[in-house]
Amino acid sequence: MSGAYVGFYWTLPVNRIGFRHLPRDAAAAAAVSTTIRYQRALTHRYVLALEGRLEGRLLGEIAFMDTRPDRATAAVHEALDRVSELTGGRRAALIHVAFDERSWRDNRYLVDHLRTLDIERIPLSPEPIVLDNQRLDPVQHFTDWRERETEAMAALRLDAYAGLRAVLADVPEGAGRWRVIAERLNADGITTVRGGRWTPENVRKLAGRLPQGS
Structure with a gap:
């Protein structure tokens, strides 16, 4: 030592x-x-x-x-x-x-x-x-934190799906569509499924795998 x-x-x-x-x-x-x-x-x-x-x-x-x-x-x-x-x-x-x-x-x-x-x-x-x-007690601390985080992330995910679905329906196909959607979502205060900001790329990716009926 x-x-x-x-x-x-x-x-x-x-x-x-x-x-x-x-x-x-x-x-x-x-x-x-x-x-x-x-x-x-x-x-x-x-x-x-x-x-x-x-x-x-x-x-x-x-x-x-x-x-x-x-x-x-x-x-x-x-x-x-x-x-x-x-x-x-x-x-x-x-x-x-x-x-x-x-x-x-x-x-x-x-x-x-x-x-x-x-x-x-x-x-x-x-x-x-x-x-x-x-x-x-770190055991209880991390257990409680994970439970809270799981619940919060589930809510974020549902909000992101709903927000993206609504803007997708409002913005027509065409050049620059993903950028326009990202700007709209950010301006409306809707975050990504992880709580971050939208970019044209993550809009495109999530739109391609958006669950039906969520």
Whole structure:
């Protein structure tokens, strides 16, 4: 164990509510994301338990949001490359919460790239802690989040189908039809099935596979 550490906290975007970016500063990121706040609190507790202090041991913190809302990607490599910048070349271990222990948010890209960089990894087991004066059980937290997200995405999908169907019926065939439809949908505040903005290309694709009677 190196005696010096970098905390690494990551989450996924939620496109339907416009949550697509994190502040670069870890404290600011924790203020807007419960998942980041949980990981940061668990990391601080671990480091404090070693010597009762953070200063001099936690050399830096990285908050990272992946590019896809449903899975980890290799985009984490760029975030991990910041470790040497934060430590000034000093040898340090990276602390992260091992969500994959419970089959949540597995991130093999993180593990593989740390091995490539020859950085020691300290995986913390995801366990309940007191956060914001309340007990946060990550099992229940992620279960509740998935249920809410499933319901919200189903509603978004139905709204997108209905909106697209209505505009398709109103805009005649012809050059530039997909662009006109995308502009109309965006102007009306109707989002795609994932909560994003329409483009001529995603209008064309969804129109070709639009369910009948939905």
